[in-house]
Amino acid sequence: MAEVTVKELAQVVGTPVERLLQQMREAGLSQTTPEQAVSDDEKQTLLTFLKSAHGDSGSEPRKITLKRKTVSTLKVAGSKTVNVEVRKKRTYVKREPADLEAERQRELEELRAAEEARQKAAEAEAQRAAEEAAKKAAEQSAKAAEPVAAEEPAPAPVAAEPAAPIAPVVKPVPSPAEQHKKKEESRRKAREDEEERGRKRAGGHGKDKGRHAPRINDEDDASRRRGGGGKLKANKKRNQHGFEKPTGPLVREVVIGETITVAELAQKMSVKAAEVIKYMFKNGNMVTINQVLDQDTATILAEDMGHKVKQMKESALEDSLVESMAHEGEEMSRAPVVTVMGHVDHGKTSLLDYIRRAKVASGEAGGITQHIGAYHVETDRGMVTFLDTPGHAAFTAMRARGAKATDIVILVVAADDGVMPQTEEAVAHAKAAGVPVVVAVNKIDKEDADPDRIKNDLAARDVIPEEWGGDTMFVHVSAKVGTGVEELLEAVLLQAEVLELKAQPSAPGRGVVVESRLDKGRGPVATVLVQNGTLRQGDIVLAGVNYGRVRAMLDENGKTIKEAGPSIPVEILGLDGTPDAGDELTVVADEKKAREIALFRQGKFREIKLARQQSAKLENMFENMGQDEKKTLNVVLKADVRGSLEALQASLTELGNDEVQVKIVSGGVGGITETDANLALASNAVVFGFNVRADAAARKIIENEGLDLRYYSVIYEIIDDVKKALGGMLGSDVREQILGVAEVRDVFRSPKFGAIAGCMVIEGTVYRNRPIRVLREDVVIYEGELESLRRFKDDVAEVRNGMECGIGVKNYNDVRSGDRIEVFERVQVQRSL
CATH class of the missing domain: 1.10.10 (Arc Repressor Mutant, subunit A)
Structure with missing residues (x-):
């Protein structure tokens, strides 16, 4: 790598310039300003100094720190979501053998001390028990001797000799063996009495019958069995049962x-x-x-x-999968993954088409990209992988996924059009993903091209060119004639060298699903970008809630390949379904493990879906009260790829207002089947096919039942048609339009019509067959219709502005001079979203 300045080195390693200069001074280097150059030898010297300063003398590491970050989405009131990020950090320190031996000796000493304390406590307890037993025996002996001593008569005193002492009579205390024998004897007698009572109850109500009933012992029973007494044996077996009452509750x-x-x-x-x-x-x-x-x-x-x-943690299976993916191997440089982003019709696909030397844009419906395309290109300086994202407003999620899976973003801006909404959105996605941006100012060969205006507009959005002291490279290109394409590739590869992208080709394959579709002859087909390791034919892979064995792999040109390394996009066959775009793909050791994790994820997805459908809770009751009053357009939607389906579902669901809405009854990838047609018939829905067609069975049902089936290939056409359909469901509004105003100058009396107002038309035109209002001091005092309209003695149909006329108001005679007569009509106006 060529020499870099101290400032550039600080940006690469992610440390402040002042700190880097201080470390370089401590290492004995001569750099003192950010603009001074740093050679490879000086970098090595700095690295050696930092290793020694942190306790690394070239031997194996003594301490390792593991970091983990998880991001989950928490749904709050309404449709808002909050991203919750949890960071965990754990440090493991390898201790010295001497420390381990000392700790082991310390533990042995503690165990020895604990054992000695336990023995002393046991001896003290035994001594205390022996003393208590001796004390109790002495008390019992004293109690037994007291009655005998009281009953003996006192001997007569003898004068010559003293009385001899009388030995007390002690009652013997039974031993524990004798006490146990007595208890057993009393228990045996109780059992015999209970058996006797049972025999009396079984023998009949008579007292003698129960007393003299013969008892059959084991020998008699055996003799009866040998002598052919099968009836007794059968009765005994019939009265027995196999249930045994548990001795205690079962603990599980x-x-x-x-x-x-x-x-x-x-x-x-x-x-x-x-x-x-x-x-x-x-x-x-x-x-x-x-x-x-x-x-x-x-x-x-x-x-x-x-x-x-x-x-049990729900993430136990996922944690085991992460542990199985751990691999230690040699890291090697990999090709950069570049995403081409920008506004629609700014020339993203045309620029990529010139690089690939293939006509891609001409094959797209409407000339716009409908899904993410992945390609890799061999250049003189190395390989580059390109992702072409759609520029239409509906493909926001697809652009976000493209930014997350990439290393560098090429922002294409038309020099004759300027910064547009999707351009700003692409800049936001790139900044959120933390990837560098290279701006390609396209269409500079046009007469009205203004590259400086592009720089000013992007600089206002915090994208500063290098010429102005920023870190963003601007390259002027023309996708039509090929101007500046080589400079653009050189800028991308230079940025990739600064990033020092690494991967482990020997590790198990891991990547991201770029797109997926359902092919009629091959089944589910997923476009995968390998990010680390090597993906081989025959591997067991897990992608989201789907799994399978890689039966075949194809490159972007349709050629069969056996393996794909880092930064290579491939199409794989063999999954059991179409995974969502953006799902992580990993290679699993065995199929059993992949099936277990896939079923677990499907269960979690089903639980989340059911939880969202439970909207009958008390806190949501008032929000859902007006939902049934809305008019709903039911739609059965089928698309060619998963990304287009997701974009269409999001765009159609956002249409509508408080009165009308769109409900996606069913959405899937692949052709329109008989099941889709029956579902549309049952739910009174329209069927939309985006780059797919209906099979023969579905067409038969659609024709017989008169279902509405429409095919589309451009996304904004389907959105426009749905908007028109929702506008038709809204109906029309009735509005009043004032046609003319006449001012009353004088009032005449007619024996036939009553009061006739002599008027001057001051606004518009007064018509005979229209409703009117009579206004007095700008307040409506009557609303009705004209009975007669005359000029002089002739009946006329209309009187224009500035002309005099006579007006007779039907069923109203209180017209006064100075009143105004307003002529209007009611018009129906079609509503729209």
Whole structure:
């Protein structure tokens, strides 16, 4: 790599310039200003100094720090979402053998001390028990000797000799063996008495009959069996049963995830769901059998019912997948992934077409790109992978995915058009993804091209050119004649060298799904960009909620290949479905593991979908009260690729207002089938096909039932047609239009018509067969219709502005001089969105 300045080196390593200069001074280097150059040898010297300063003397690392960042989306009130980012950091330190030995010795000393303390405590306890036993024996002996000493008469005193002492009579205390024998004897007698009572009850009501009933012992029973007494044997077998009453409650280990339903929890505890519901009702929680419980509630419930609980994280399978993807290997340089972004019709695909030497833009419907295309190009300085994103406003999500999967963004701006809304959106996506931008000012060969205006507009949006002290390269190109294309590629590769992109080709393949579609002859086909490792034919892959074995791999030209390394886009066959664009694709060790994780993800997706559909909660009741009053346009939508389907669903769902709305009844990838036609018939929906067609069975149903089926190939055409359909569902408004105003100058009396107003038309034209209003001091005092309209003695149909006339108002005679008569009509106006 060529020499760089201190400032450029600080930007590459991501550290402030002042700190880098201080470190260079400490390392003994001569650089003191940011503009001084740094050679490769000086970089190595600085690196060696920093390693020694941080305790790295060239041996294996003593400390390793693992960082993990997860981003989840939290839905708040309405349709707003909040991104929640959780960062975890853990440091592992490798200790010295001497430290480990010292710690082991310390633990042994602690264990030895604990054992000695335990032995001393046991000896003290035994001594205390022996003393208590001796004390109790002495007390019992004293108690036994007291009655005997009281009953003996006192001997008569003898004068010559003193009285001899009388030995006390002690009552013997039975030994523990004798006490146990007596207890067993009393228990045996109780059992015999119980058996005797049972025989009396079984023998009949008579007292003698129960007393003298013969008892059959084991020997008699055996002799009867040998002698052919099969009836007794049959009766004995019939009266026996195999159920044994458990000696205690069964304790099970219940595995509980982050969420679990009442039915699943009852099944794991081997109890009826009604018992769980009853327990919850007693604790004040009204639940149903399909109610979802959180982990804490389910844990308390299971423990209270006497079971052991093992809490399991929902991310256990995902964590195991991450651990299996860990690989240590040699890192090598990889080709940059470049995304071409910009406004629609600014020449993105035409520029890429000139680079690839293929006519792609001419094959696109309407001349605009409908989905992401991935290609790799071999240049003199290395390979470059290009992603061409759509520029239409509906493809916002696809542009965001393109920015996330890329290393460098080429922003194409037409020199004759300037910065447009999708241009600003592309800049925002690139900044959010944290990738460098190279601006390609296209169409400079046109007469009205103004490249300086492009620089001014982008500089106002924080995209500063290098000539003005910024870090963004501007290249003037012409996709039509090829001007500046080589300079653009050189700028991209130079930026890639600064980034020092690395990958491990020996690792298992990992990438991102760029696009997916359903091919009639080959099944699900996914376009994948390999980001790390090597993807080989025959690998077991997992992509979102889908998995499968790679049966075949094709490059962008349709040629079969056996493997694909980092930064190579390929089409793979063999998945069990069409994954969503943007899903991560990973190679899994075995098919069992891939199926397990895919089924787990499908279950989570189903739970999230069901949770969204449960809109009957109390807090959402008032929001949903007016939903049934809306007029709904039901749509069954089928598209050729997953990205176009997602963009269409988002665009159509956003159409509508408080009175009309669009509901996507079903959306999928592939041709229109008989199932789609039956669904449209049942839900009274229209069928839209975007770059797909209906099969014979579907066409038959559509023709017989008269369903509305429409084919489209350009996205804005389908959006315009849906807008017109929604406008027709809105109906029309009735508006009043004032045709003319006449001012009353005098009032005449007619025996036939009553009061006749002599008027002068001061605005517009007064017509005979139109409704009128009489205004007095700009206040409406009467609304009706004209009875007669005359000029002199002739009846006329209309009187124009500036002419005099006589007006007779039907059923109204209170017309006065100075009043105004306003003639109007009601017009229906078609509403639109």
